Amino acid sequence: MPNIHDIAKKAGVSVSTVSRVLNNYKYVSEEKRKAVQRVIDEWSFAPNRNAIGLIRGETRMIGVIMPYNNNQAFDQMLHGALNRSRELDYSVAVLPTKYDKNKELEYLYMLKNKWLDGVIITSRANDWEQILPYVEYGAIIACEFTEHPEIGCAYIDRYASYVDSFQFLKEKGHQAVAFTTARGWESKSTQQTIAAYENVFGAVPDRYFISDCYSFEDGYRAAEKLLGLSDRPTAIYANGDEVAGGMYRYAASAGLTIPQDVAILGQENQPIGVALDLCSVDHRLVQVGEQAFDLAVRRSRDKVNIPYRIIKRSSV
């Protein structure tokens, strides 16, 4: 494989001239530029990206830290990031953690060893205290709101969204409302959901709250539990449309009518929700991913709020 010296020699110029042609510098005579370009084409020369990364100290590569990649919500954010990466001519690395703290730190380490220019944290296992030391090495953008001024973020006002959702259910006449979340108390999103519930309905009855729901199957089982209660809820707020789909399926198989017997409210406006005509709170996660990517590229520390919306359908 030829290197820049070979090209220079063959074209009868110096390596700097080749470099200038490669990087579209002005101050290169048309004559030499053509000569160099001819050799580059002829030998189909490709400048070594590691050498460039080494010297420039940047790789034009952004990492997306996500707990799971086959998850509707995270895939939407990844999708947003990929959209922008194409337009800005960056590459993206997918960094799945399964909420493993060490794995997450390993990924952050890739900023330090100059492999990544920045990372987008769609959801994290570590506390900010563990993460903050890495801001010195590259952009760290969160997909949640954080006070830390050194962390840029593209976020949703989740608390407001949850309050709105519960309020919406209440206005539809529901008093006995249950809900599910992905993670447990360690997750801020779970805490916010609970706080919003308390704001609207008061204390959360233990039996009306189920965590660790990720999939269709989890939703099915959650509904089984919830709807088997003697004082079963008249509405369920699911943490995602797939989970909501599982609930729908259980309810249907149990002979319950939706929304008369039980109302179901999902999240993220997924195809399965459209399929089942499920009412859903759309947090516009693709937009979150796009914004986060832009912030990462610009090494910005801005805090950008992304608006949500409730999509009304027949399940509530």
Added chain:
Amino acid sequence: MPNIHDIAKKAGVSVSTVSRVLNNYKYVSEEKRKAVQRVIDEWSFAPNRNAIGLIRGETRMIGVIMPYNNNQAFDQMLHGALNRSRELDYSVAVLPTKYDKNKELEYLYMLKNKWLDGVIITSRANDWEQILPYVEYGAIIACEFTEHPEIGCAYIDRYASYVDSFQFLKEKGHQAVAFTTARGWESKSTQQTIAAYENVFGAVPDRYFISDCYSFEDGYRAAEKLLGLSDRPTAIYANGDEVAGGMYRYAASAGLTIPQDVAILGQENQPIGVALDLCSVDHRLVQVGEQAFDLAVRRSRDKVNIPYRIIKRSSV
């Protein structure tokens, strides 16, 4: 940021010794090893990955070329690749093409400029003739069968699978069978579907074949068209469970009973299919992704067949 020289100086050894410690070489006295390790820890030194990539000529990074990333089928393969990447301590870059030939070639170029050790092609826009020249620069693994001996692949016997599917429908008593595909005639998978159809049912009536179906909405519209026919099909074979879900939704809204009025057969065993109790042909795409990744890492040119299965549910 300290480099290997700083570490060497501080530890009172040469750079080669530091390098040896970094790479776990034997023949380093326990004494020096400890001294070096102490400095590395103290300064939390991170060796520059670009320098290593430059010198070693490999990056432990594999790219996954995929037309769309928010697509059930491709996401499954990506998921498989990520599974293995974690275990083998590799990174993966997502390379979305939208079936743009130039973009695809740009990604292949990343092998040449030493950014990627290998790529997995989940689906391609270019002919093999365009792609083959790049095998010289890194592993190229396809997720489809190809004759070319220089291309390793993890593939499904799609033709057999399609024949089996149509046969299954036929055995259930269906004669008027329609089907959808993602891409048009340019796609081998479409061609194989058609060939399989002809094998089982004879010539394909134009009105029973609809291409460019990717999403739930596409499925909905396809069903609208198909079921509006005066001689409407009694069964539809959809190219994916989301598409099948859209068909289900249309059929339901049109007051048709499944499978009595129309049977629906999907693909890839997705949550939406489980939700709607849709019969589905599972091509085990996660396994395909896993296998492809292993082949890429091993720079293997093996051809590995992944078995499929029909999951029987109430929609047929």
Added chain:
DNA sequence: ATGAAAGCGCTAACAA
């Protein structure tokens, strides 16, 4: 077991 030194392939400051 350890170190000196020659690169890996490129960019950019400096000189001309």
Added chain:
DNA sequence: TTGTTAGCGCTTTCAT
């Protein structure tokens, strides 16, 4: 406008 040259940070002979 062009060339010379000194690195970027690391690995790896080759001596010792």
